[in-house]
Amino acid sequence: MLTLYDAPRCPYCARVRIVLAEKGVPYETVVVDLSDRPAWLLEHNPPDGRVPVLEEDGWVLPESAVVDEYLEERYPEPPLLPVDAGERAAARLVISRFDALGKPYYALRREEAGAAGRVEHALEGLDALLRAAPFLTGRAFGLADISYLPWLLRMRDLMGLSLDRHAALVRWLETCCERPSVAAEVETVASLAA
Numbered sequence: 755m756l757t758l759y760d761a762p763r764c765p766y767c768a769r770v771r772i773v774l775a776e777k778g779v780p781y782e783t784v785v786v787d788l789s790d791r792p793a794w795l796l797e798h799n800p801p802d803g804r805v806p807v808l809e810e811d812g813w814v815l816p817e818s819a820v821v822d823e824y825l826e827e828r829y830p831e832p833p834l835l836p837v838d839a840g841e842r843a844a845a846r847l848v849i850s851r852f853d854a855l856g857k858p859y860y861a862l863r864r865e866e867a868g869a870a871g872r873v874e875h876a877l878e879g880l881d882a883l884l885r886a887a888p889f890l891t892g893r894a895f896g897l898a899d900i901s902y903l904p905w906l907l908r909m910r911d912l913m914g915l916s917l918d919r920h921a922a923l924v925r926w927l928e929t930c931c932e933r934p935s936v937a938a939e940v941e942t943v944a945s946l947a948a
């Protein structure tokens with residue numbers, strides 16, 4: 755049985771939660787108190803015991819993007835990467851450029867000067883991708899979409915950020931929220947606001 759060391763408020767954990775839900779993989783959750791991490795976690799994902807961590811029979815895997823790729827290979831159905839090698843590479847490129855959104859997002863959370871403009875710029879970049887294709891993964895929903903969704907949901911539902919200037923992005927977000935895996939994350943985010 756897989757165990758996910760998880761924290762509801764962590765968007766990196768949400769990446770893994772969504773993939774597990776998409777694939778219908780059974781797993782146990784160990785909810786980690788981010789202000790008081792268990793020694794096991796510090797030992798297995800040094801130096802700071804970050805989550806998510808996936809564990810199976812003593813084998814331990816951290817890093818959300820790596821965990822998601824592992825789950826994709828280990829549980830290939832339903833596929834979350836395109837069949838075509840070039841399209842797969844394009845999806846991985848989008849995932850690898852996540853920091854273009856992640857860095858300004860966390861700068862905005864820290865209320866750094868200029869961060870709002872940098873977030874807008876990153877959102878415009880995503881909107882441009884979504885004007886060219888229905889999903890960040892390309893023609894179908896997949897790992898690239900999952901890599902960004904947790905932050906977009908938190909911007910929309912927790913930070914009160916208007917995404918209205920980015921019509922393709924808003925359409926994409928609404929479409930993704932129709933999936934049970936993403937709808938469950940919307941619920942998790944709502945519980946954080948309560």
Ligand SMILES: N[C@@H](CCC(=O)N[C@@H](CS)C(=O)NCC(=O)O)C(=O)O
Pocket residue numbers: 761763764765766767788802803804805806816817818819
């Ligand atoms: N690169 C890691 C980042 C994971 C991460 O930063 N997780 C946060 C929680 S959202 C964490 O555990 N941060 C350490 C801390 O808060 O001390 C991944 O993709 O899994």
